[in-house]
């Protein structure tokens with residue numbers, strides 16, 4: 228059975244061919260650099276670091292919400308990558324391997340900390356009237372652009388607090404998708420989760436973060 | 448017939464064109480008559496875009512430089 232996909236007017240831009248071609252080229256470039264690095268070319272390793280250090284840091288920071296812990300995780304991650312370079316076969320993307328190592332390092336660091344209070348995801352999800360209607364309109368923040376909102380310190384703090392309250396298995400999926408730009412398929416590969424599990428965690432995490440902003444951001 | 452709750456539940460799939468056409472059409476017709484859903488969708492998208500921007504802007508300017516220096520030292524290069 229084939230299912231036709233609809234393209235809603237309000238849809239995100241579909242994965243464009245150009246975008247897919249760019250991703251493909253990036254992956255191939257990474258694999259070329261890995262091969263050179265495996266042959267002892269340190270400059271190639273360093274180029275891999277430079278290409279991916281920023282997004283690896285953003286993932287670690289989102290997980291840990293502490294700059295020096297995040298920096299340590301990134302350092303450890305690239306040292307791990309360097310040490311185990313010869314074991315990388317190139318069956319999947321270099322970034323899948325990189326983000327897997329980074330996510331594991333971040334999760335390990337989280338577990339060494341005193342347990343932080345984490346909410347059950349259910350308490351962070353929106354509620355509806357019995358007939359399934361929304362109970363209220365979103366606050367005024369929702370009418371602003373992300374570029375405006377990102378400059379608002381109060382909002383940024385609420386957002387980071389929301390990430391911190393997300394159970395970590397939701398947090399990591401949200402960050403990989405919405406910050407690092409991995410596809411659901413890539414995340415499923417990196418985290419060893421089924422695609423439906425990735426989609427469900429991602430969607431609930433997005434709903435929860437939106438809900439937190441709406442509950443806590445009161446400024447007009 | 449789709450409700451606001453259905454719309455919220457299916458939103459990621461809807462926005463990423465992952466729904467069967469029948470479901471997407473039903474949602475689309477609900478949303479076009481429902482200002483609360485329209486605003487909810489906008490807020491859902493802006494929240495996820497802001498998450499990305501808030502984190503990416505916190506990458507320190509000299510981060511990559513510090514990192515590559517650290518790695519050179521630890522891997523005994525350069």
Ligand SMILES: [Zn+2]
Pocket residue numbers: 360361450451452454477478481483484485
């Ligand atoms: Zn509605």
